[in-house]
Amino acid sequence: MKNFLNKMIILIIIPIISFIGFVNIIMAVPKKIINAKPGYCIQCHENKVLPDGHKDTEKMGLKDCIICHNSTKKGNLKTKLTGSHFHMLSGIGCDDCHGNNEIKNSVEYDKCINCHDVDKLVEKTKNLKPENPHTSPHYGKNLDCNLCHHQHSKSENYCNQCHNFNFIVP
Amino acid sequence: MSDDVKNLKGASRRDFIKSATGIAISTGIVLGGLGISPKDTDAKESIPKKWDETYDIVIIGSGFAGLAAAIEARNSGANVVVIEKMPVYGGNSIINGGDFSACGTKMQKEAGINDSPELMLKDMLRAGLYLNNPELAKIVAYQSNDALEWCANYIGAKFARLNFHGGHSVKRAHQTINASGSELVNKMLSKAKELGVKMYLKTKLERFIVNNDNRVIGIEVKKDYRFPDEKTGKKTYIKASKAVILASGGFSRDINLRKIHDPRLDERFESTNHPGATGEAIMAACMANAMDVHMDWIQLGPWTSPDEKGFGYVPLFCERLVGYGPMIDPKTGKRFFKETGNRKERADAIILIGHPVVILGDSYAVNKQVFPAALKKGLENGSIKKFETLEDLAKNYNMPLAQFKNEITKWNSFVEKKKDDDFDCMIFPDAKPTIEPPFFAARLWPKVHHTMGGLVINENAKVIGFDMKPIAGFYAAGEVTGGIHGAVRLGGVAMADCIVFGRIAGKNAAKEIPWG
Numbered sequence: 001m002k003n004f005l006n007k008m009i010i011l012i013i014i015p016i017i018s019f020i021g022f023v024n025i026i027m028a029v030p031k032k033i034i035n036a037k038p039g040y041c042i043q044c045h046e047n048k049v050l051p052d053g054h055k056d057t058e059k060m061g062l063k064d065c066i067i068c069h070n071s072t073k074k075g076n077l078k079t080k081l082t083g084s085h086f087h088m089l090s091g092i093g094c095d096d097c098h099g100n101n102e103i104k105n106s107v108e109y110d111k112c113i114n115c116h117d118v119d120k121l122v123e124k125t126k127n128l129k130p131e132n133p134h135t136s137p138h139y140g141k142n143l144d145c146n147l148c149h150h151q152h153s154k155s156e157n158y159c160n161q162c163h164n165f166n167f168i169v170p
Numbered sequence: 171m172s173d174d175v176k177n178l179k180g181a182s183r184r185d186f187i188k189s190a191t192g193i194a195i196s197t198g199i200v201l202g203g204l205g206i207s208p209k210d211t212d213a214k215e216s217i218p219k220k221w222d223e224t225y226d227i228v229i230i231g232s233g234f235a236g237l238a239a240a241i242e243a244r245n246s247g248a249n250v251v252v253i254e255k256m257p258v259y260g261g262n263s264i265i266n267g268g269d270f271s272a273c274g275t276k277m278q279k280e281a282g283i284n285d286s287p288e289l290m291l292k293d294m295l296r297a298g299l300y301l302n303n304p305e306l307a308k309i310v311a312y313q314s315n316d317a318l319e320w321c322a323n324y325i326g327a328k329f330a331r332l333n334f335h336g337g338h339s340v341k342r343a344h345q346t347i348n349a350s351g352s353e354l355v356n357k358m359l360s361k362a363k364e365l366g367v368k369m370y371l372k373t374k375l376e377r378f379i380v381n382n383d384n385r386v387i388g389i390e391v392k393k394d395y396r397f398p399d400e401k402t403g404k405k406t407y408i409k410a411s412k413a414v415i416l417a418s419g420g421f422s423r424d425i426n427l428r429k430i431h432d433p434r435l436d437e438r439f440e441s442t443n444h445p446g447a448t449g450e451a452i453m454a455a456c457m458a459n460a461m462d463v464h465m466d467w468i469q470l471g472p473w474t475s476p477d478e479k480g481f482g483y484v485p486l487f488c489e490r491l492v493g494y495g496p497m498i499d500p501k502t503g504k505r506f507f508k509e510t511g512n513r514k515e516r517a518d519a520i521i522l523i524g525h526p527v528v529i530l531g532d533s534y535a536v537n538k539q540v541f542p543a544a545l546k547k548g549l550e551n552g553s554i555k556k557f558e559t560l561e562d563l564a565k566n567y568n569m570p571l572a573q574f575k576n577e578i579t580k581w582n583s584f585v586e587k588k589k590d591d592d593f594d595c596m597i598f599p600d601a602k603p604t605i606e607p608p609f610f611a612a613r614l615w616p617k618v619h620h621t622m623g624g625l626v627i628n629e630n631a632k633v634i635g636f637d638m639k640p641i642a643g644f645y646a647a648g649e650v651t652g653g654i655h656g657a658v659r660l661g662g663v664a665m666a667d668c669i670v671f672g673r674i675a676g677k678n679a680a681k682e683i684p685w686g
Contacts, residue, residue, distance in 0.1 A: 130547075138260070138264045138352045139264070143258065146257075147258070162481065163480065
């Protein structure tokens, strides 16, 4: 029995481990460094993330990025970076949302609305077509921000489970 | 996983499992695949030593039925929690069209409509092909008015208009002021919170916990579950001192389960339901000895459009127009079925034709009948179209013009004499011939809408087991139950069913004597 199991490990498990290692190298997952300098990409990203010839961003914040990246020049950053980058570049670090704990739990809605005034958001997007994304006949204006605005992965359009609204979701 | 590991015998095997478990999980290999089976688990042995939370009543699902149960149970003095697996409350109830079928109501009397519980029951049974549990159907019909009044007077939901739905003898669907169930759900949510009902989102039922006396005593859930990722969530045990009420809805979006019961309903058929309308809670109940019935009676909505997602706006357009405008097969330019027929008859007729059909109405009918916001939205997303002439309309849908115009002339003659000689469509007293431009039309193709089947309950909303006896401490209400509607659920009767049986479940569950 023991021999059989040892063989199983060699035949099945080891190739799998090698494969996982291989995949990890290709899709290098960025590190989440608590005190990372927001514009210093290589601190978290091992792979090159900025195009050739891009300005050195090490000392930059969001206000510097949008000098070039605005709606007329160089494309909008809204769909290029995940939400956590915008927070970091604006001076909001990991602990500001996740708290100063060892284990970083998911962030609750109440945390978001400490800074983001819901009524102001609803007002700001009231003329978006075909609908105002920050209020709905179903759920009113109190939907969890994170249903659409993910911070560590690409944001999504939650409405589009049933509708067909072409929103750009930052 | 840790339980399984404990149960495995033999040192070498255990050591192997310990070292290989993490890898096996991360690569999706289950232990069974390696020929190692965990010891058979006996449900009765798996009662947790420690409960994480305790309530008198634990309710699964936050739609009409779950919230009605929660409010009634709380008002009977019970300590209540509602769990919802999705990141939003309300399930299908909060996205539905807001039509509540009830009979003998104040609104009907004001509109001069003569209706009665006997007539509503007769309609339900006829549409249900007499497969309905007559006692349960009777409770819905006879208590529908009381349930509607409770929603209006106690909950504060506003109902603004009376609608007709195919298969009913009279107009008896009371539509909420915003043409959505959200009017009622959101007010029920506020009421439940105000009364002190505890509520959790992103909390998914894993299994029912049953003791040695076959009583349901609690549930195992996953908290902070992120639908549909089964790897997420933290195992938590919730004790129900009095009862568990299952109000988890139907399984219209569960393609695998759908195909088991009706193999025709595969990926080709979309659904009007929210993505979480899957069947794992029904299955978990069956594993706790609950009996299921009518699982293969799955309803398709005949009024949905292939030109928009989900439920959309076309149902609100189509259902207001039946009995006022004709439904045409674009290939022949002719009518093909009774427009006011029930959902099953009409969906089957469209599937038999094999391609989308067209519903149309003139300005008189559309302006009089269709909720303006629904019309506007439908026109905006392109699922409803507007035409200055019938010729333009025919051309757009590639209809043979001469046949189509003849058919409209014939339809108009039926409307004039208020009798349809071809298909016996019900023509309303205030219907007028389809002549006034502009004309409005939409394409129709069925989508999976409601699952009539589900758990067997009795008149007290107690779940019945495979020994034909009620399972102690276990109630159910709403779409998760079966047998009330038989083969076909009529329009608007789901809201009546959910509120009537949700309230019954809540009141009765609160009367249970705590088990410990």
